[in-house]
Amino acid sequence: MAQAPPPALHLSGVERSFPIALGLRRRRALAGIDLELEPGRTLGLVGPNGSGKSTLLRIVAGVDRPSRGTVRVFGADPQRASVRARLAYLPEDTPFPGELTANGVMQLLGSLHGLSRARIRERAGVLLERVGLGREARTPLKRYSRGMLRRFGLAQAFLTEPELVLLDEPTAGLDALGFEVVAELLGEARARGTTIAIASHVAADALEHCDRLALLLGGALVRQGTPLELLGVEGRVELAVEGLDEAQLEELERWITEQGGRLVARRAGTGTLLELYRASGARAR
């Protein structure tokens, strides 16, 4: 009988602490994390700032090591180069060499994965165009704005067509057009069967892109489940209504009350900023 493939991610009792006060004390960043993610799924790591999301992603990416516990990526230790060759990581701070151009950094990163120059050039061209940086491909990264750096970070994360993508706050600093790029890239990756882990404290990231959420608080994994299981409110449904006048809306509200329901919020409907940008002729760049 064929053996089932190992989970894309398997974390068992993962702890991480860092020395503070000249090493006399330790600050605990992660405490006993148990987590598993099947290949092809998208996991959202949510939690407030300092909850341990970035530390967890670094450990999975092989950048850091757990103080205790086991981490397996596709069944093996991420400290092994062969495992890291299968993953890509977008760090939170986008700390790529600022003196190099976007093309230069792509060549650097791709060559560390063993890609040929021609292949890197081809992939980098496509990806930088996708994230709207085609015209800035020869500009040093130190001249990029924060949003441009984030979009570059996204592009590099998909350079090697990885099997596992780890994204730390992928939408932080992005404008509405950047949000759309993220959605497209993630959608395509999911369609290819890529496993994705996103750390974010933006609810929209978790709701739109993830089919599983893990809530971290103070370094501990306190809840996990589907977005609806974690963020859904029993009996609450959100409707967006178009085409009714004020009198009809009041009648609808009365009907809801008569049926035993309650209108929680009512505000004038607006389009999205993306729709506004598009209507004004903007393209992702």
Added chain:
Amino acid sequence: MSRLALFHPALFRLELRRGLRAGLPLLALVVAVLCASGGPELREGSEGIGSSVDAGALARGLTRLWLWSAVLLTALPLWVLRAAGTPARWRAGEGDWLGSRPTGRLAAWTSTWLGATAAGALALFAAALAVELRTSGDGPSLAYLGSHDLSDVRRVEPGETRAFTAPEWTRWDGPGRDMGDAAGEARVRVRIRLAPADFAPRATVLVELARESGESSTVTRALAARERVELELPPGAGVPTLRVTNVGSAPLAILTPQSFEFWAPGASERRASFELALRGSACLAAALALAIGYGTWLGAPLAALATLATWVLVRVVAGGATGWLPGMRLARALAFVGEGRTPEPLDPRALAGLAACAALGALATVGGMRAWRSAT
């Protein structure tokens, strides 16, 4: 791609670029300022006058000494401090993209070390070119062949004669050491000083250099404090014997560890700058290897100090037998250049010392960088 790759050209190029960008402008500024200024003046009584080196060569030597001292004092600390800060740079964020790639810590260290070394070496050879352009003169030069090491300070009392047989490699007419017509221009220099316990203002010494075949040359000199007596190697064959006779009334002491220096013609003055660039590069390579390694355990300033302390420690522990550690004889080589002479070629044992430093630096880095992050 080989999973066992120990070197990544892309990381090497990145570090080379960074090293040049960090150091070259400052080094160019130092060289430009020094070249634009007057330089040292040759004064009557300067050490070396009266020896076999002519005044023009001595003046050029002093200029080289002056420029090279500034270059090395600028370049070595600058690149060492920069290299010592490399692990901190990795931990401050660069490790996020570097550590998540299928690149081992050893490969990252190797590529970074070689890149930084190449940057430093390129800068030093560029400096050599600038120094030679500024010096604008060349001529034949005596090249240092080596010295005869004495195990302790040899005192020579008044009226006493001390005889020393030179090492076998000074046979001159031996295999590979045929001096041919230049044999008469080869020289032996004896460093002598008055014994510290005696306060006689002057002493007189007779130094004799004799070949096995009987030929000899002698020099009688009145000495004050610390001086060098130089003799031409007499023609003939065989290992020379040196005799030092105290013909005055004050006790003498022959300095250790390298009292007898052997010099041969055939070098050019310009080779001196090449030798200094080569030694500086070897020293830089060894120092950078250790600085990156120490930097994984210590902060950058402390790691740079620890690198310097390594050389001091080796000097204290090994005494004069330190030729295997690159850079240990850099100061002596500088002094030779200042006399218008050429230091000996880089000691092949220095490559072994460099390899040892590299191994130590690599081990320290791999052990100290278990994780690419040390804080959240």
